[in-house]
Amino acid sequence: MTTKPNSTQGNTHACRGGRDWQLNIWHRMAVSNAVQQTFFRLQIIRNTAMPSLAPTKYYLRAEEGLALRALEARVGQKTLILEGPPGTGKTAFSQFLAERWGAQYLYLLSHNWLSDEELFVGVHVGRVAAGVEHPEEAYQLGILARAAVASQAGPVVICLDEIDKAPQRAEALLLDFLQHGRVFGPTGEVWQAKCSNLTVVLTTNGVRPLMEATLRRGLRVKMTFLPPATEADIVRQATGAPMGAIRCAVRMAGVIRKGGATAPSLQEIRNLMGDLAIAHDAADVRRLIEGWLCKEPEDWQALTAAMGDTPEAILWGEYRRASK
Ligand SMILES: Nc1ncnc2c1ncn2[C@@H]1O[C@H](COP(=O)(O)OP(=O)(O)OP(=O)(O)O)[C@@H](O)[C@H]1O
Ligand SMILES: [Mg+2]
Known part of the structure; x- marks a missing residue:
């Protein structure tokens, strides 16, 4: 199938005179909720931003290595x-995959009001309000159409x-795209991806x-x-904190995950290690452990069961020993 990203073929309304076509678009807008439309616009801006925590070095686990080989083959x-x-x-x-392949990275954080317009094609309210010359200018491509x-x-x-x-419902809408890499516009346009270039x-x-x-x-x-040693390595690279203290924090996280x-x-361990730099005493360290690693009372209980009544003293001791 040919790709017609800006095509208006098959769109009888869009091919008519400009005024008729604009009325059609306005009608569509009236049908959908204007507030929701505006909100969608804001979402698109937010969602297309690259997540900020891209790792500089990515550690491939065996299962990811296998997936990578499968994808590349x-x-x-x-x-x-x-x-x-x-x-x-x-x-x-x-993100690692995109970086490895030099691929364009498109990102959408899902939410419980995810609409088909965010995924496929929506109406660009601002452009329509300003008046557009060509029908295709009124559309705003969702993430799948942009990927195509x-x-x-x-x-x-x-x-x-x-x-x-x-x-x-939103998930169900994805099925055809996952199978055929194509997106249908509101009035029959088709955006067909070059499937060999596409990874979802x-x-x-x-x-x-x-x-x-x-x-x-x-x-x-x-x-x-x-593995704990790899987590410790990542935290070390990110924070430069002393390795003994990092190992201790990684162990604490492991104890909580288990019991x-x-x-x-990993992010919370990293944040804990970063914030240790501003702790004055063991009491501060306890507050930081509770603030980053323990969300429920059972988490703290698991820590004390495994490390004694004052796990904070162990972490603080490790931290200060290396700082001397
Ligand atoms: N294999 C890895 N190599 C390097 N850094 C990693 C690795 N796995 C995770 N990280 C780091 O751990 C942090 C958390 O990873 P990420 O946000 O991708 O997790 P997630 O599974 O998407 O979590 P969530 O479900 O909360 O979104 C990130 O800062 C990421 O850089
Ligand atoms: Mg995530």
Whole structure:
């Protein structure tokens, strides 16, 4: 199928005189909720920003290495479904793939009012209000349509992050794109991706199970926490904190993940180590441990069960020893 990113073929309304066509667009706008439309515009701006925590060096786990080899060997469109707890590197892996392939990276953080306009094609309220010469100028491409266009020029990685936060309806709308790489416009236009250039990464924390039809369309990779030595290495690179103290904090996170109620992420360990620089005493360190690693009372209980009544004293001791 040919790609017609700006095509108006098949769009009888759009091919008529400018005034008729504008009325048609205004009618569409009236039907949809204007406030929601404006909000969608803001979302697009927010969602297309690259997440700021791109790792400088990415540690590939065996399962990611395998997924990478599978993706690189495959001809045609590729879909990866990354499942796992917060902080295990799902988003970071999608960025790693884009960096590795020199691909354009398109990012959308899902939310529970994710609309088809954000995914496919919407109406650009501002341009329509100002009056447009050509029908196609009134459209605003959603992330999938933009990916289809970008894939004509080179590799593209789309990250639909936390897709489990989107309603099932939005997920269902993705199925055709995941299968055929095509997007339909409001009045029949087709944006066809160059599938060999396209990689779609869906991430999920398991807030709701994904549809079986979605799961069937991608290689599923279960992400787990990195080995403690690797986590320590990453925190060391990011904070420059003393290794003894970092190992202690990584151990604390491991104890909580195993015996507590929540699972502290690598990011939280990193933040704890960064903030230790401003602690005055062990009491401050306890507040920081509680502030970064312990979300529930069971988390602190797991720590004290494994490390004694004052785990903060151990961390503070390690930190000060190296600072002397
Ligand atoms: N394999 C890795 N190599 C280097 N850094 C990593 C790796 N895995 C995770 N990180 C770092 O850990 C932090 C958390 O990763 P990321 O945000 O990708 O996790 P996530 O699984 O997407 O979490 P969430 O579910 O909360 O969105 C990031 O700063 C990322 O750079
Ligand atoms: Mg993420």
